[in-house]
Amino acid sequence: MAVKIGVVGSINLDLVASGAPLPAPGETVTGARFAQHPGGKGANQALAARRLGADVVMVGCVGDDTLAEPALAMLRAEAVDVSGVMFEVGVPTGVALIAVSPEGENQITVASGANAQVSERDAINLPMCDAVLCQLEVPIQAVIAAMAAEVERGLFAVNLAPAIEVPDSLLRLADLLIVNEIEAAFYGDALHAGKGLVALTLGGEGAVLYRAGVEVVRADAFDVAVVDTTGAGDTFCGALVLALAEGQGEADALRFASAAAALAVTKPGAQPSLPRREAVEILLAKG
Numbered sequence: 001m002a003v004k005i006g007v008v009g010s011i012n013l014d015l016v017a018s019g020a021p022l023p024a025p026g027e028t029v030t031g032a033r034f035a036q037h038p039g040g041k042g043a044n045q046a047l048a049a050r051r052l053g054a055d056v057v058m059v060g061c062v063g064d065d066t067l068a069e070p071a072l073a074m075l076r077a078e079a080v081d082v083s084g085v086m087f088e089v090g091v092p093t094g095v096a097l098i099a100v101s102p103e104g105e106n107q108i109t110v111a112s113g114a115n116a117q118v119s120e121r122d123a124i125n126l127p128m129c130d131a132v133l134c135q136l137e138v139p140i141q142a143v144i145a146a147m148a149a150e151v152e153r154g155l156f157a158v159n160l161a162p163a164i165e166v167p168d169s170l171l172r173l174a175d176l177l178i179v180n181e182i183e184a185a186f187y188g189d190a191l192h193a194g195k196g197l198v199a200l201t202l203g204g205e206g207a208v209l210y211r212a213g214v215e216v217v218r219a220d221a222f223d224v225a226v227v228d229t230t231g232a233g234d235t236f237c238g239a240l241v242l243a244l245a246e247g248q249g250e251a252d253a254l255r256f257a258s259a260a261a262a263l264a265v266t267k268p269g270a271q272p273s274l275p276r277r278e279a280v281e282i283l284l285a286k287g
């Protein structure tokens with residue numbers, strides 16, 4: 001039976017300009033290609049877990065504007081349960097303005113819109129799940145409420161992205177914290193104050209799992225051609241939580257998540273690039 005994962009998080013529409021160099025502050029660059037995709041760290045992680053085989057329920061907020069349904073389109077198409085997503089009256093749907101360089105690196109500015117309306121009540125309305133996964137693009141009160149509801153009954157994971165000040169209790173009590181190098185530098189030693197696992201992603205250098213500050217296991221990065229890194233971190237989060245919730249061992253789960261993230265960078269866009277389970281298993285078998 002599929003594991004059930006709850007996600008409390010952001011839902012955006014991504015407006016992407018790719019193929020031109022990233023602009024410096026005050027600079028205008030031309031020559032980019034435009035594309036529009038559903039996005040948001042929460043929605044991306046929900047869809048990542050779904051494509052890899054989980055039953056997923058998503059809690060979040062969109063606006064009552066014309067961007068709401070395009071932002072939800074891929075979640076609906078893949079049967080993520082979005083019955084707990086609220087349509088906020090008079091508020092715009094979240095939008096992310098994304099520039100992607102010819103090398104596949106990105107710059108992202110988010111206009112949070114309705115994501116700022118996600119409440120503690122929305123978060124505790126999640127049904128029973130094997131795991132709950134949050135990020136920091138929605139109000140921290142909702143994340144803390146989700147943790148309080150889940151931590152005694154299943155795996156509670158939080159991707160500390162984007163890095164913001166959070167209550168110590170979140171860092172101490174979560175079962176799994178997931179960070180990249182920038183976020184790890186922001187939180188410092190406080191990341192390792194709890195009893196849970198900490199997953200650190202290192203881009204082309206792979207990923208590491210720690211417990212209480214001690215390295216548990218390390219996974220090398222898979223050698224792939226980078227097209228667009230947008231959504232790779234979200235893929236890693238969805239995949240790692242799915243794998244741990246399925247009962248995979250820590251080494252296997254880290255390798256599974258690394259393989260999924262590697263596949264995500266080989267295609268443009270966040271949600272369009274999220275891999276399916278079969279593709280991850282093929283890459284794992286190839287080594």
Ligand code: RIB
Pocket residue numbers: 010012013014038039040041044095096108110137230231233234270
């Ligand atoms: O992690 C990538 C995501 O960050 C994008 O989809 C964008 O919407 C922002 O939330």
